[in-house]
Amino acid sequence: MRASLIQIAVDEGESVESRRRRAAALVREQAGADLVVLPELWTTGAFAFDAFQAAAETLDGPTYEAMAKAASDAGVWLHAGSIPECAPEGTVYNTSLVISPAGDLVASYRKIHRFGFDRGEAVLMGAGREPVTVPLPDTTLGLATCYDLRFPELFRSLVDAGAEILVVPAGWPERRRAHWTLLARARAVEDQAFVLACGTAGAHAGVPQAGHSIVVDPWGEVLAEAGHDEEVLTVEFDPAEVAATRERFPALKDRVLGLESPRH
Numbered sequence: 134m135r136a137s138l139i140q141i142a143v144d145e146g147e148s149v150e151s152r153r154r155r156a157a158a159l160v161r162e163q164a165g166a167d168l169v170v171l172p173e174l175w176t177t178g179a180f181a182f183d184a185f186q187a188a189a190e191t192l193d194g195p196t197y198e199a200m201a202k203a204a205s206d207a208g209v210w211l212h213a214g215s216i217p218e219c220a221p222e223g224t225v226y227n228t229s230l231v232i233s234p235a236g237d238l239v240a241s242y243r244k245i246h247r248f249g250f251d252r253g254e255a256v257l258m259g260a261g262r263e264p265v266t267v268p269l270p271d272t273t274l275g276l277a278t279c280y281d282l283r284f285p286e287l288f289r290s291l292v293d294a295g296a297e298i299l300v301v302p303a304g305w306p307e308r309r310r311a312h313w314t315l316l317a318r319a320r321a322v323e324d325q326a327f328v329l330a331c332g333t334a335g336a337h338a339g340v341p342q343a344g345h346s347i348v349v350d351p352w353g354e355v356l357a358e359a360g361h362d363e364e365v366l367t368v369e370f371d372p373a374e375v376a377a378t379r380e381r382f383p384a385l386k387d388r389v390l391g392l393e394s395p396r397h
């Protein structure tokens with residue numbers, strides 16, 4: 134499988150429309166890849182809280198339209214990152230879209246763990262409730278978004294549902310870059326899965342972004358890592374390595390579920 138992670142720059146000086154055009158052009162340039170991934174909230178920026186409401190769109194809105202066309206022109210599976218989704222009842226969610234090479238929306242995932250404690254996304258957006266996996270022809274994707282990376286139980290539920298490639302679009306800040314790399318590797322090792330974690334470059338709302346998109350194999354080895362600036366990170370790997378790793382080192386089979394409460 135050939136995957137391209139588009140670590141697009143999200144800077145304040147650029148309009149949403151311009152960035153959408155640039156993202157579509159970058160997706161088209163990935164013709165020949167099997168899977169292309171964009172980051173979290175790349176239309177507005179993950180920290181541009183004031184922009185969420187105005188930029189919120191429906192699942193069939195302008196970002197889906199532009200990305201569906203780009204995916205079908207390039208003939209790729211596209212994880213189009215996430216958008217501020219305006220749901221029919223008016224709630225805004227941080228929602229990822231997966232689009233087939235025919236341009237169909239095959240899955241959407243509303244971010245479950247909202248970031249910000251008592252501000253930002255945590256108060257402005259609704260929380261998703263449903264983990265989502267996406268079957269591709271030869272493997273299965275498990276979807277998570279940014280802050281979700283800190284919650285291993287979500288990833289275990291994706292693995293239990295058959296996920297072999299964990300795709301994590303993010304808008305991770307530079308300040309906590311060490312956590313990003315460490316957590317991406319931890320999720321890969323403990324879940325014996327590929328992790329494709331695609332962040333943004335640039336700076337918006339006073340928050341410099343980490344970049345450093347990363348692809349980790351089921352043994353925890355880093356297959357590729359981007360730098361700090363806008364970049365397309367391309368990597369080739371064999372999804373069958375997941376089954377081989379789980380067979381060779383069957384730690385997942387030793388899970389003990391339903392533990393009793395700790396004794397005091």
Ligand SMILES: O=C(O)CCC(=O)C(=O)O
Nearest residue numbers: 179248279280304305309
């Ligand atoms: O967990 C972190 O440090 C960053 C999370 C984040 O920026 C987000 O979920 O938008």
